[in-house]
Structure formats: structure tokens, C-alpha cells
Amino acid sequence: MVIGLLTIASIPTVTGVSFAVTEQRKSNQRKEDARRMVKFNIEAVCEGDTDDDRDVNGRIAVVRNDKVYLDHRDPSQRTIPAFTSLAFYIEYPELEETKHLKRGLGLPTYVSANPPLLNWIYADKDTYELKYGNRTQSVAHVVGPWDWTEDERMITLEEREAFIAVEEEEGQWALYFDRDGDELARTLEEKGLLDNPFVPVRLTRRIVEE
Ligand SMILES: *[C@@H]1O[C@H](CO)[C@@H](O)[C@H](O)[C@H]1NC(C)=O
Numbered sequence: 001m002v003i004g005l006l007t008i009a010s011i012p013t014v015t016g017v018s019f020a021v022t023e024q025r026k027s028n029q030r031k032e033d034a035r036r037m038v039k040f041n042i043e044a045v046c047e048g049d050t051d052d053d054r055d056v057n058g059r060i061a062v063v064r065n066d067k068v069y070l071d072h073r074d075p076s077q078r079t080i081p082a083f084t085s086l087a088f089y090i091e092y093p094e095l096e097e098t099k100h101l102k103r104g105l106g107l108p109t110y111v112s113a114n115p116p117l118l119n120w121i122y123a124d125k126d127t128y129e130l131k132y133g134n135r136t137q138s139v140a141h142v143v144g145p146w147d148w149t150e151d152e153r154m155i156t157l158e159e160r161e162a163f164i165a166v167e168e169e170e171g172q173w174a175l176y177f178d179r180d181g182d183e184l185a186r187t188l189e190e191k192g193l194l195d196n197p198f199v200p201v202r203l204t205r206r207i208v209e210e
Pocket residue numbers: 134135136137
């Protein structure tokens with residue numbers, strides 16, 4: 001009898017608690033989404049002390065001609081005009097046939113301000129160049145998971161900070177993802193860029209106040 005009463009009495013409480021937990025979870029999710037959607041510029045950090053390291057250190061990611069480059073912070077110093085990447089994190093919108101890949105967060109960036117146009121940053125699955133494009137152009141490539149490091153300062157792709165800047169032409173530093181961990185040996189050989197300067201870079205989030 002006592003047990004019966006307790007059981008009945010506990011039902012509304014349990015329901016109330018689980019409802020509250022669900023609401024709390026939703027509210028936490030909304031806060032997390034908002035934090036992920038804070039806009040940032042992407043800045044290169046090169047701690048080495050070669051001339052190339054010093055040249056690339058402090059450059060920021062720009063987008064032009066379907067690719068992501070590291071260029072001068074001041075647009076007037078860029079030899080080729082490019083749009084400064086302004087990025088954030090949001091779930092990549094998988095297609096029905098790619099849902100099972102569970103690639104999680106994508107990294108959209110503005111690629112023009114007027115009109116405001118967003119594209120996804122991705123690593124080309126064959127060449128490992130960082131590129132940008134709409135879903136149709138990006139879905140077959142490495143679109144994520146993008147993330148931040150525990151201190152939320154550095155950018156990761158597939159849980160690694162494996163980015164390399166390659167000087168494809170004089171002063172033109174393109175960004176690559178070292179997916180195989182071989183310092184791009186295969187892809188640079190295929191592109192005939194083995195003799196070009198390259199430097200490992202870390203990519204940091206420079207929050208842009210809105
Ligand atoms: C994606 O981009 C390509 C190339 O710019 C374009 O042809 C295509 O229409 C775009 N697709 C969508 C859905 O916007």
C-alpha cells in the first residue's frame with residue numbers, strides 16, 4: 001500500500017523533472033548554437049623563426065577564385081583583391097545520402113558582403129586545398145567536422161590542427177589540410193609544387209564584434 005502511494009505520487013514529479021530537463025537541454029543547445037555562431041576572422045599563427053614563418057605569421061584567411069589564401073590584414077596591401085573570410089560554426093546540411101557520414105559542424109564563411117553571400121569552407125578530397133563553395137560544390141569533399149580546441153581559440157578539422165600554407169606563386173600563400181600527415185608530400189608532388197616554400201600554420205579565431 002505504501003509502495004503503491006509512493007509510486008503514484010512520484011509520477012507527476014518525474015514527468016515534471018524530465019520536462020524541465022528537456023527545456024534546460026533546449027536552452028543549453030540554443031546558448032551553444034549562439035556561441036558557435038559568433039563570427040570570426042581566421043588568423044595564421046606560425047611560431048617558427050624562418051623568413052617564411054615571419055612572412056605568414058599574422059596573415060588572415062581570404063577567399064578568392066574558389067580557394068582560401070593567407071593574405072595581408074590590410075586589403076590595400078593585397079596584390080590580388082580578395083574578400084576577408086568571416087566565418088562561424090553551424091551544422092553542415094548533409095544530403096539524405098551523406099547523413100550517415102555525421103560530419104557535424106561545418107565552417108561557413110561570408111564570401112561577399114553586398115549581397116551577403118555564404119559558402120562552406122572545405123578541403124578538396126583529392127588535393128587537400130582549402131576551398132569554398134555551396135553545398136552542391138562541397139558535399140563530396142571534406143566539409144567537416146570543423147571544431148575549436150578546448151580553449152576555443154584554435155580551429156580544427158577532423159579533430160586536428162593540420163594546416164599548411166604553401167606559397168604557390170610569389171607572395172600567394174594558399175591553405176591546405178595535411179590530411180595524411182605527410183606534410184602534403186603526395187599532393188604537392190602531383191601539383192608540381194614540391195620545391196615551393198611551405199609552412200605549418202595554426203589557425204586562430206579572431207572574434208569580430210558585431
Ligand atoms: C552552386 O554553385 C554553382 C557554381 O557557382 C552553381 O552553378 C549552382 O547553381 C549553385 N547551386 C546552388 C544550389 O546554389
